[in-house]
Amino acid sequence: MTAARSETPSAHGVQGTLDDLGTPLAGVTFVVVDLETTGGSPAESAITEIGAVKVRGGAGLGEFGTLVDPGGAIPPFITALTGITQAMVTAAPRMDSVLPAFLEFARGCVLVAHNAPFDIGFLKAACAAQGYAWPAFPVVDTVDLARRVLTKDEVPNCKLETLARFFGAATRPCHRALADARATVDVLHGLIERLGSFGVTSLEELRGFAKAPTPEQRRKRHLADAVPSAPGVYVFEDAAGEALYIGKSGDLRTRVRGYFTGSETRWRVREMVGLAERVRTIVCATGLEAEVRELRLIAEHKPRYNRRSKFPERVMWLKLTVEPFPRLSIVRECRDDGAAYLGPLSSRRQAEEARSALHEAIPLRQCTQRLTPRLIGEGRARTCALAEIGRCGAPCEGRESSGSYAVHVTSARAVLAGDVRPVVAAARVRIDRLAAEQRYEEAAAQRDRLAAFVRAAARAERLGALAGCPQVVAARPAFDGGWELAVVRYGRLAAAGMIPPGAHPRPYVDALIATAETVFPWSVTTGAPGGAATAGEMECVLRWMDAPGVRPVEVEGTWTYPVHGAERLRAWLDNAYAAREPGEPRAARPLR
Structure with a gap:
């Protein structure tokens, strides 16, 4: 009789299997992919070229490369960047035939891309548009690995060209998909060689390496220990007390702790954590107060690691000047000088397009000289060619009197005050004429010019309506059944508070109003006509008020929009842009 073998594990340990060690990198098949597109957003742009290289164990197994007909126009700056012209993609296959071939080429492999969120985002969007389920490829981002x-x-940066030069890639990146994919292969191999010194030998270790917290992140986890679980603003400061980064959160403790874990992969933020020595927090009553305080603190301290909202003063205004023959001027400051203004405008380009739309409707002079009756009478005024083509009445030559020119000025003031009908009517006539002549690119340019004006005017109306009210008190339902309260004076958040569930609101409203900040209607520092807050702050307040369930408690003043203003046209404008069929050129459907 044989003795039964015991199944009890040995107390001395068990030798692991090869499966426990993960998938060795030498046996992993990678497909390194690169795309060229017509823009930066999958929602508005399309793929023009796909390049991919399949490798395993350092050896090439195959390549996939093709141009793709995007179904629309390729912007000139994209052609200048990539060299891909409209003529090159005219005979190329469409995405509905290219995508299945690529998915078959990459089946069962690990996708690799340089700045993977960009390329993978476009591929996922293409799958969704063509009705394919995304195969959920394992993805490796060479940018994340390089930063680690x-x-x-x-290397001064982690651009593909920089890394290719550093690792001595055989192919130089040139913004063509297959060439860039070949260069990324060499970068991947160089990074994998470096990762050997970190003990990374398997696919699982490779994918987890870029997501793991850095030693500096682990060392500074204690900075989050005293952070409360409440809504508010947090400020990372260095040893000298300088603000490095300012942010907001509905739960400060959870958000700040996230900076010291592997979920935080942004290299700039990881660099910031390495410099930080403390985290200062400001607890706020509501999320709106936290958002507003964040904007104010960023504008005040301008932290080096914040990219947005650092310079709220860098806005543009369209100004109808105060002089004998006024003109439209783009300025950076809005003053209480009796001039008519439109704004704030987010960029000079938007300001120029809005000005061009207004010039299409009203023949104001476009020269920049300061024109006076004396200068005209002495014949010393400079002339331009616009008068010859009927775009200007030529007051510089005395062909248009000050009285006749004043009619144009009155019309322009009415437009800037809220009656946008002349601008819209003139633009639609021109767009329809260009479309009838099949000059679609020019029609689209006119449409975009009108859109810039309408959006700028609508924004000005919304901000002006709020900024003109001495006081607005509003309540918004809270998640716990209570109410969030806000007191807004001349567009500025003067106080914020909470009403507990089931409590009578009046005492809380009265107490908040009594303790609210005193606000004056004009602030030279913010440049907001009739208001004491920046445009960014007022837009935060307006978004909060636009939420479902918000109720006005008290309104002091008149909160209205002009009857013939631009606010009523925003939905019409958005529909005009949304009416394009997928893949249709932006120029093919003018605004109607």
């Missing part, structure tokens, strides 16, 4: 294994002393 290379120092600033070795």
Whole structure:
């Protein structure tokens, strides 16, 4: 009789299997992919070229490369960047035939891309548009890996061209998909060689390496220990007390702790954490107060690691000047000088397009000289060619009197005050004429010019309506059954508070109003006519008030929009842009 074998594990340990060690990198098949597109957003742009290289164990297994007909126009700046012209993609296959071939080429492999969210985002969007389920490929981003294994002393940045040069890639990146994919292969191999010194030998370790917290992140986890679980603003400060980064959150403790874990992969933020020595927090009553305080603190301290909202003063205004023959001027400051203004405008380009739309409707002079009756009478005024083509009445030559020119000025003031009908009517006539002549690109340019004006005017109306009210008190339902309260004076958030569930609101409203900040209607520092807050702050307040369930408690003043203003046209404008069929050129459907 044989003795039964015991199944009890040995107390001395069990030798692991090969499966426990993960998938060795030498046996992983990678498909390194690169795309060229017509723009930066999958929602508004399309793929023009796909390039992919399949490798395993350092050896090439195959390549996939093709141009793709995007079904629309390729912007000139994209052609200048990539060299891909409209003529090159005219005979190329469409995405409905290219996508299945690529998915078959990459089936069962690990996708690799340089700045993977961009390329994978476009591929996922293409799958959704063509009715394919995304295969959920494992993805490796060479940008993430480079930021973890290379120092600033070795490479100044993690651009593909920089890394290809550093690793001595055989192919130079040139913004063509297959060439860039070949260069990324060499970068991947160089990074994998570097990762060997970190003990990374398997696919699982490779994918987890870029997501793991850095030693600096682990060392500074204690900075989040005293952070409360409440809504508010947090400020990362260095040893000298300088603000490095300012943010907001509905739960400060959870958000700040996230900076010290592997979920935080932004290299700039990881660099900031390495410099931080403390985290200062400001607890706020509501999320709106936290958002507003964040904007104010960023504008005040201008932290080096914040990219947005650092310079709220850098806005543009369209000004109808105060002089004998006024003109439209783009300025950076709005003053209480009796001039008519439109704004704030987010960029100079938007200001120029809005000005061009207004010039299409009203023949104001476009020269920049200061024109006076004396200068005209002495014949010393400079002339331009616009008068010859009927775009200007030529007051500089005395062909248009000050009285006749004043009619145009009155019309322009009415437009800037809220009656946008002349601008819209003139633009639609021109758009329809160009479309009838099949000059669709020019029609689209006119449409975009009108859109810039309408959006700028609508924004000005919304901000002006709020800024003109001495006081607005509003309540918004809270998640716990209570109410969030806000007191807004001349567009500025003067106080914020909470009403507990089941409590009578009046005492809380009265107490908040009594303790609210005193606000004056004009602030030279913010440049907001009739208001004491920046445009960004007022837009935060307006978004909060636009939420479902918000109720006005008290309104002091008149909160209205002009009857013939631009606010009523925003939905019409958005529909005009949304009416394009998928893949249709932006120029093919003018505004009607």
